[in-house]
Amino acid sequence: MENLKIALGITLRPFSGFWDLKYEKKGKLKVAFLIIIGVALTMIFERRVSAFLFNPYRKLPVNLISTFRNVIGPYILFCVANWSVTTLMDGEGKMSDIFMAVGYAMLPMILIRIPLAILTNVLTFDEAAMVTFLKNIATFWSYFLVFSGIMTVHQYGMFKTLVTLFLTLVACGVMIFIAILFYNLLWQLVGFVGTIYTELLLRF
Amino acid sequence: MRMKQLLASVMLLVVLASGITTVAAQPPYKSYTYTLRDFDAPSPVPYMPVQIIDKNILGVELKEPQDFVYDAEGNFYILTLGSTTQGSASIVITDKNWKVTKVINTFKNNGKDDYFKKPTGLFVTQDKRIFVCDTDNKRVVVIDMDANLLQIIEKPQVEFFYSDYEFTPRKVAVGNTGSIYLVVKNDYNGIMEMDANGTFMGYIGSNRVAANPLELFWKSIFSQKQRDQMIQYVPIEYGNIHMEKNGFMFVVSPSETVAQPVRRLNAGGRDILIRKGYTGTVSGDRVTTNKSIFVDVTVDDWGIYSVLDQRRGRIFSFSSEGDLLYIFGNSANQVGTFKTPVAIDTKDEKLYVLDSGNENLSIFEMTDYARLIKTANKAYYDGEYDLSSQIWNQVLRINANFELAYVQIGRVLLRKEQFKEAMEYFELGNYRGSATSRDNGYTKAMTEYRKDYLRDNFGIFASSLLAAVALLWLLRFLKRRKTAVKTDENWEGDSA
Numbered sequence: 001m002e003n004l005k006i007a008l009g010i011t012l013r014p015f016s017g018f019w020d021l022k023y024e025k026k027g028k029l030k031v032a033f034l035i036i037i038g039v040a041l042t043m044i045f046e047r048r049v050s051a052f053l054f055n056p057y058r059k060l061p062v063n064l065i066s067t068f069r070n071v072i073g074p075y076i077l078f079c080v081a082n083w084s085v086t087t088l089m090d091g092e093g094k095m096s097d098i099f100m101a102v103g104y105a106m107l108p109m110i111l112i113r114i115p116l117a118i119l120t121n122v123l124t125f126d127e128a129a130m131v132t133f134l135k136n137i138a139t140f141w142s143y144f145l146v147f148s149g150i151m152t153v154h155q156y157g158m159f160k161t162l163v164t165l166f167l168t169l170v171a172c173g174v175m176i177f178i179a180i181l182f183y184n185l186l187w188q189l190v191g192f193v194g195t196i197y198t199e200l201l202l203r204f
Numbered sequence: 205m206r207m208k209q210l211l212a213s214v215m216l217l218v219v220l221a222s223g224i225t226t227v228a229a230q231p232p233y234k235s236y237t238y239t240l241r242d243f244d245a246p247s248p249v250p251y252m253p254v255q256i257i258d259k260n261i262l263g264v265e266l267k268e269p270q271d272f273v274y275d276a277e278g279n280f281y282i283l284t285l286g287s288t289t290q291g292s293a294s295i296v297i298t299d300k301n302w303k304v305t306k307v308i309n310t311f312k313n314n315g316k317d318d319y320f321k322k323p324t325g326l327f328v329t330q331d332k333r334i335f336v337c338d339t340d341n342k343r344v345v346v347i348d349m350d351a352n353l354l355q356i357i358e359k360p361q362v363e364f365f366y367s368d369y370e371f372t373p374r375k376v377a378v379g380n381t382g383s384i385y386l387v388v389k390n391d392y393n394g395i396m397e398m399d400a401n402g403t404f405m406g407y408i409g410s411n412r413v414a415a416n417p418l419e420l421f422w423k424s425i426f427s428q429k430q431r432d433q434m435i436q437y438v439p440i441e442y443g444n445i446h447m448e449k450n451g452f453m454f455v456v457s458p459s460e461t462v463a464q465p466v467r468r469l470n471a472g473g474r475d476i477l478i479r480k481g482y483t484g485t486v487s488g489d490r491v492t493t494n495k496s497i498f499v500d501v502t503v504d505d506w507g508i509y510s511v512l513d514q515r516r517g518r519i520f521s522f523s524s525e526g527d528l529l530y531i532f533g534n535s536a537n538q539v540g541t542f543k544t545p546v547a548i549d550t551k552d553e554k555l556y557v558l559d560s561g562n563e564n565l566s567i568f569e570m571t572d573y574a575r576l577i578k579t580a581n582k583a584y585y586d587g588e589y590d591l592s593s594q595i596w597n598q599v600l601r602i603n604a605n606f607e608l609a610y611v612q613i614g615r616v617l618l619r620k621e622q623f624k625e626a627m628e629y630f631e632l633g634n635y636r637g638s639a640t641s642r643d644n645g646y647t648k649a650m651t652e653y654r655k656d657y658l659r660d661n662f663g664i665f666a667s668s669l670l671a672a673v674a675l676l677w678l679l680r681f682l683k684r685r686k687t688a689v690k691t692d693e694n695w696e697g698d699s700a
Binding site for chain 1: 650
């Protein structure tokens, strides 16, 4: 209950909230992870509950693994990339601080999108603009929270935060590139070993 | 050993026999529709091949046939391209029992024998005048049934046509008023219209090229050379005309890139084709490359039009509202498939497709499935909504994957103001309704249902709202009293 209060406090008053999170040691990594899992569950909830008009895929099966992967994967990627960038740029945040800040920042997604999913059941296309608007609000609010969270946790100014966020995205790209490269090379290696094995098998 | 052989031969016979029956029941092509999300959904066979008319049945050569028509008495006229030898291009005229009554390959022009050279288009008017697009001779020849020359239409003597303009007519159609409509090869202006005497009147159905602001901007700063290198956006070239009895024209453009390959033009050349179908577009296969190439179109007495795709030998049928009904056909050499289909026409419940590659005319007959769809459509447009939804239910019993059937039942229910049921059927048909027009579909049904629901239950809503306000007020009152009592006690305690 206390944790929820803190999380809501961050959502409504981000700068002092994130300050407390880090320097008053009020944040818990567990809660941040719970929120991220909550976001994934929200996505599934949306698929199952929101009305046919706004969700033509309602009847199609939900892939749990890919949903979780699509939420948790980017989260970890972003946090790690941000940590790698900010460590080089005198950021004060530790890895756990970043995970916490970004995790807590995702709360508006849950707060807005779950009631919205229920609400769509009484809406028609005439109100479609409202639905899009609310969804956008949830997204931009979360983005703003990420921004202010990064800013507070690392004790950056506005400009430096923007620069690091940009660099974080670049780092994300680099990491994905290396991951794909690694994956490819690994498979080539596996293939190579496999070929040698077959060759040996056929020769002797 | 003998026993085994006998058993084997019996089994082989059984296999062969069953093979024969399945071939008879299954035509050598697939039939399908597209769902709202552009997935192909298999459907029962709408048309079965019943007869193939080729040179064995006719008794005359059918060398690369290009076009065919039929007249009111059911006589068929088939135009063959022929070889390079003079007089081999001909019009084969048969009666309705496919007995050849006449072959026209020559006519008298100023006392001399004249021939067609690679003719590609044919039209027969109600008073039995035969229009032939004599393509390589760059003229349109009009003859009567006895091959007497009536008229020759050549390149119009109008200043509009510069000297190197090639007048190569490919297809011709004649309206009720006698106006002649021509599709001319490499002429991107539209369909050429002439009056009954062959005097040039103008073009109809020409495409307006939309001016793109960004493009205009680039053009304004580019040099002349750069501008010439930009892609030239030319209006479309038409491929074929189908003249309807009521004077409207169905036209197709055999182009992959054109946005609207099928159009229905009125006399003024405006496109009046209704595209309110549940899939939204009137187009071919949902593929990104090697798109369908429409070479001919025909429309039956119930407004259902069928478009012929030359690339895959498919026939696409749409209702008059633009709903995709069924697709069938294939490219092959078997009975009921095509190599290079060039022309399509329909009469009663039959569909005729002329194949220039296989050099034959395939006749297809409607199956019960297509007949049900046809009658359901007819009932709907005649205003017999109950009957129509009944028939659509029968269609669903044959093909439960057919989204359109659900949508049509939903439309009927919507008209009958049974909004809740309409919503159910629209959801089954995956039809959300278009966000722009909002005139039907799930969203319309839901808007009405919600309105009705709120009106019917206004009392409950209003009273529960009042009750909630009252409750809140009461709670607040109680709380306030409690705190008041508390302060009283405190005050007493202090004094003690």
